[in-house]
Amino acid sequence: MRTLLKFAFKRRFMNKMTVILQGIFILLVCLIFYFDKISDVLNLEFNQAIPINIENSLRKWIVNEDEWKTQGFIFTNNNEEISITKDKEVYLISKVDEINVQSKIYQLLLSNHQLRMESESNSSVYKWLEKYESIEVEFLESKVEDNQFKHQLIILFLTSIYFMMLNFIAVNSNEIIIEKTSHMIPIILSSVSVRVHFITKLIVGFSSIFFQIVSSIGIVGLIAYTRYRLDHGAGLIKLIIRYLPINIESISLTDLLKLLDFKWTDLNYVLLGLLFILLGIFLIQICILILSSKVKTMEEAASIQGPFYLFLLVTYYLALSLNTSHSLSTGLGYSLSFVPMFSMLIMPMRLLTENVMPIEVILSILFTIVFISLIFILFYPVYVKGIKN
Numbered sequence: 001m002r003t004l005l006k007f008a009f010k011r012r013f014m015n016k017m018t019v020i021l022q023g024i025f026i027l028l029v030c031l032i033f034y035f036d037k038i039s040d041v042l043n044l045e046f047n048q049a050i051p052i053n054i055e056n057s058l059r060k061w062i063v064n065e066d067e068w069k070t071q072g073f074i075f076t077n078n079n080e081e082i083s084i085t086k087d088k089e090v091y092l093i094s095k096v097d098e099i100n101v102q103s104k105i106y107q108l109l110l111s112n113h114q115l116r117m118e119s120e121s122n123s124s125v126y127k128w129l130e131k132y133e134s135i136e137v138e139f140l141e142s143k144v145e146d147n148q149f150k151h152q153l154i155i156l157f158l159t160s161i162y163f164m165m166l167n168f169i170a171v172n173s174n175e176i177i178i179e180k181t182s183h184m185i186p187i188i189l190s191s192v193s194v195r196v197h198f199i200t201k202l203i204v205g206f207s208s209i210f211f212q213i214v215s216s217i218g219i220v221g222l223i224a225y226t227r228y229r230l231d232h233g234a235g236l237i238k239l240i241i242r243y244l245p246i247n248i249e250s251i252s253l254t255d256l257l258k259l260l261d262f263k264w265t266d267l268n269y270v271l272l273g274l275l276f277i278l279l280g281i282f283l284i285q286i287c288i289l290i291l292s293s294k295v296k297t298m299e300e301a302a303s304i305q306g307p308f309y310l311f312l313l314v315t316y317y318l319a320l321s322l323n324t325s326h327s328l329s330t331g332l333g334y335s336l337s338f339v340p341m342f343s344m345l346i347m348p349m350r351l352l353t354e355n356v357m358p359i360e361v362i363l364s365i366l367f368t369i370v371f372i373s374l375i376f377i378l379f380y381p382v383y384v385k386g387i388k389n
Contacts, residue, residue, distance in 0.1 A: 004192055008175075008204040022215070029220055033227045036235035049074035050101065051081040058086050062112055071104050072238070084109075155323070155349060159316065171208070173292040173304075176201065176387075180296065185387060194384045198289065205285055209278075272361065273348030279368045280344025284308065286372065290379045293386030311341075319345035325353045338364050340371040 031038065052073045054062070062068070065075070084105070085092045091109055096102055179185050188197060227233050291304045319342075322333040328350045336342040337350050343364050350356050 004188070004196070004200050005203065008200060009207070025216070026219055026223075029223050033223050033233075033236065036239050051076040051078060052105075053078055053081050053083045055083075055085050058084065061116060064112070064115065067111065068108055070238075071108060073104075073108075155352065159345070171205070173288050176289065176292045177295050180293075180387075189387070194387050197387065198380070198383060201289055202282075202285065206278075206282070209281070269348070269351045272351055276344045276347045276364070276368075279365065279372070280341055283340055283368065283372050283375065284312070286375055287379075290375075290383045290386070293383045295386075315342055315345060318342075319349060322346065323349050323353070329354050338367055340368045343368060 049069070050073050052068075053076050059075070068075070080095075082096045082101075082105075083094045093102070093105060096105065179188065192200075227236065288304070288308055295304060318336075322328055322336075327333045328337070328346065333346060333350070337346040337360070339346075347356075347361070347364050351361075
């Protein structure tokens with residue numbers, strides 16, 4: 001087995017295409033984290049401030065000009081740029097067509113109006129309005145604070161790993177088909193048993209997945225750390241604030257991290273979710289390896305892999321459609337969180353959107369392990385027969 005593993009790892013990792021793809025990945029990550037710097041070097045307009053002309057009488061009413069600069073605007077007296085005037089109580093804005101810019105200007109004018117009203121209002125009236133618009137309520141039942149931005153980011157991370165691992169499933173399947181069509185199987189089976197060959201494929205597949213996950217996280221973490229040490233990502237955060245509907249108090253990495261509100265419990269949920277995805281992928285890998293052993297030509301491979309990918313896409317989009325607390329806690333979403341293959345995406349989403357009892361997590365894992373065992377026991381003879389044929 002050791003020789004077979006060594007040969008498989010060398011063929012999988014020690015090739016030019018793997019090095020080239022890894023280099024492309026590093027370049028893409030650098031492009032993302034240093035996009036503002038690259039934009040400056042290439043004289044692109046992504047991080048250039050938007051000139052805006054506000055008539056002098058109206059500009060005197062601007063309470064906080066720094067807030068406008070934070071959102072990517074710069075004041076100018078050029079009438080050819082975006083202009084803001086006021087006719088009675090109506091703000092007139094010209095020369096702006098982008099919806100995103102219109103939304104930013106509206107929010108800034110509204111914020112300025114509210115600050116002005118607060119500063120001019122009678123303090124007693126202001127306090128009365130505060131009391132009038134709010135009451136203090138404390139729910140005695142436990143309630144999970146819902147942070148959609150954080151949840152969507154974690155789900156994006158998990159589903160990225162999901163699709164990344166599907167690629168390695170296809171690689172294992174194609175290796176078996178190539179070995180059969182090139183008549184290498186008899187040579188391999190003359191030195192090792194069919195069981196060793198099967199286990200080797202599983203080990204190589206999972207080792208490849210683990211290496212890709214660790215290396216990807218390491219590369220992204222190292223590049224992100226270098227950018228943090230450079231300028232705390234100030235220019236990049238400025239771009240995020242400008243082009244995404246995110247409201248934070250200042251251009252600060254600390255304020256941006258407050259939006260995520262990561263806790264140690266979130267790390268536990270991510271690890272549990274990753275465990276469910278790994279179990280699901282392991283199950284799919286066993287199934288596709290068994291089916292690939294029956295394939296005799298490359299043309300037949302597409303007829304086997306196609307339905308698998310279609311099923312996995314259906315699983316992915318079904319999980320996205322059920323990605324609400326209500327849908328996952330009752331009915332179809334709740335039931336599918338215990339069904340092998342479906343649970344690899346549904347259960348991580350449940351963990352992120354609601355309180356899941358430990359017994360439910362354990363049952364879902366046990367159902368998947370039992371199903372994997374049954375597949376292996378019942379269909380392993382099919383693999384043996386297919387490989388030897």
